[in-house]
Structures are given as C-alpha cells and as structure tokens.
Amino acid sequence: MTGILFLIVLIPILGFFVFKNLRSNVSTKMKVAEYMVFVLIFFTIGAFCFGWMFSSSDYYEAIDIVDGGYTPFATKHLPTLLVFFVFAVLSLIAMWLRGNLLPPIILVLAMVFATIGMFISIAVIVQLGSSKEYAQVNAFMFPLPVVYIFTTSSLLYKVLVNEGKLSSTKVYKNKTLNNLNTLLAKTIRQPIAVLILLMPVFVIVMAILVLFGQEYDAISKVFTETTTWHFSQKTHPPILDHRGHYLCTVAVCGDPKVVKPLRLGLRHGNEIVVNRQLLIANAFEELVQDFSPRLHKIIRSNYDKYGYPLSKKITTATGSNLVYRLMKPLEYFFLLVLYLFCIRPEAKINKQYAI
Secondary structure, eight states, X not given: XXXXXHHHHHHHHHXXXXXXXXXXXXXXXXXXXXXXXXXXXXXXXXXXXHHHHTEEEOTTSOOBTTTOEEOSSOGGXXXXXXXXXXXXXXXXXXXXXXXXXXXXXXXXXXXXXXXXXXXXXXXXXXHHHTOSTTHHHHHHHTHHHHHHHHHHHHHHHHHHHHHHHHGGGOOOSSHHHHHHHHHHOSTTHHHHHHHHHHHHHHHHHHHHHHHTTOOTTHXXXXXXXXXXXXXXXXXXXXXXXXXXOHHHHHHHHSOHHHHOEEEEEEETTEEEEEEHHHHHHHHHHHHHHHHOHHHHHXXXXXXHHHHHHHHHHOOSHHHHHHHHHHTHHHHHHHHHHHHHHOSSHHHHHHTTTOO
16 A cells, blocks of 8 residues: 555656656646646546446446445456557647648548547446436546546647648648648638548457457447446346355356256345255254354354354365365254254245245
8 A cells, every 4th residue: 555655746746747747848737737637547547447447347247345346347358448548648649749740531530539539538427327226336446537538638729729720731742641631721621631631540449359359349338248337238146145145146156057056045135045054044043043143143143253254265166165065064053953943944944034
C-alpha cells in the first residue's frame, strides 16, 4: 500500500517535468490547464482500474459477493476493447502534441480513432450506469469515460478550428496529398471525412483482430457476455454464501457426475446449488439445534470459523470432488443419526433450502 501511495504522488511530479519540456512552446496559463487535465486523466485511469479489481469475475464463475462482483467487460473479448482504447489514447496524444502539424490523412485517422473511443465510452457509461448492485464500484469506474468524452470533444473542436484556418495555407509537393489537403481544408468537411472513414477503419481493425483470434463481433460481446450489467445477456451461477459455505462450494464447483447436484436452493436470500450431501448435513445441524441449542452454537461457530477459509481454497473441480469424497463418512454418520432420531428423516432432509 505504501508503494502504491508513493507512485500516486511520484508519477504526477515526474510527469510535470516531462510535460514542461513537451509543452515549452505554450503559455504558462495553457500549460497549467493542460497539466491539470493530464493529472485528472491519470487519476481517473487509476480509479477505474482500482474499481475493476473488485468486479473482475466472468459470468460463468460462482462467486461470493463479499469477495467481489462480476466484471462489466468479458475477459475473452477484452483485447478488442483494449486495442481501441490504446488507439484512441495515442490519437489524442498525437492531436494534442502535433495537431496542426500532422499530415491530413494521419490527422483524419486520429480523429476517427478518437471518435470511435467516444462511442465506446458512451457504451461503457451505459453499461456501468444502470447497475445499482455495484454502486460503489461505479463511483470509481464511471469518471474515466466521462472525462475521456469531455477531453476528446474539446480537443476535436480545437483541432477542427485550427486546421480549418491553417490547411488553406498548406501546399504539398505530392499531388495526391495536396488534393486531399485542399478537400479537407474547410472545417465543415473534416467531420464528414471522419464519419465516412469511421466504418472502414473500424472494419479493418476488427479484421486484423480476427486474425489474432478475436471474434468479429467482439466489440459487442465484450459488453453482452457479462452478467448483472446493462447490456448483459448471460446469467451467473447461484451466489455462494460467505458464512461457512464450503459444502455449497463443493456442490456448485464439483464434477456433476461426482457431487451429484440435485436442485437450486435458497440460503440467506441467495440461490445456491444443493446436493444430497449438503441437505443431509444441514438436516443434521437442524436436529442438533432442536436437541441442544448450546451444542449447536459451539458446532456452528467452529463451522463458520474453518468452513469459509476452506472454501477459499476450493478453486477447482478436482478439489471439490476430493472434499465431497472425504465428507462421505460424515454424511453416512449424519444420515444414521437422522434415521435414529427423526420420525420422517427424508421429509426433514428434503425441506432443507426449500425455495
């Protein structure tokens, strides 16, 4: 934590000296304003990543809501989103540092990628903004796309105005470049050129990404192949209960052929997957509670103390299968006690976690 705080303080300070040299040709007032925007973007990126740490599980993972939440962006398709993000940021930097000096084709391409970044930022805002379940996470992640849209809009407006004034005075030796420059000299034509190139550039980038293993519709699936968010089209497994829930973990994470899940159940208001072993264990616990509340309290406290840490270590189907098999002798013991002391043992077992 100390190291992170040190970096948070150090990077803006070092960035100031780098920034000072890069922008030595602008006025002090403009330099201060631009540096404040730079610091704001730096902290919003940091806040975005920090919030994402607490909601990073894919939709198919069974999670404990105490430990975190589901990611708003599908991990499988994340490279596509990151590529467009990198292109958008590089385009902003290029327009910021050399906006009036960029060749017309490069300038228009930079504007295209910056505009694509704005559309993606709007999608991110919608994806994040509709989830009340992760309100605290949203508070960290929401500012970045908002700041990006504001910064990009301001920069695009500035570049368009300046380029409209300067392009009419530029002359290129290359005939093609000169014709393009003349065509794009009028400010009103540059947004049109951006819109015309928007789809072809997007398609070309996606085609290249497909060659590297991404799907052709990854830019939409990165939002839809999620759960609990606005564009989500997937459902997640039942939420794991954080109070002594290692048998619940086994039931949902183990190989179905081994742990034999039966149905969905309800535990502390959350749906869980139950198998017979879990039902028998809970019925036995209920029997002990009826017989001796004091003894039950001792058993329950120890179960909560050791069961949850154990569940954190059960992260694979193999581990779940092993715990299931190790619990078999206790399962038979619990079943024997139930048949000895209950009038209708099967009815008691079947009513556990009833929905």
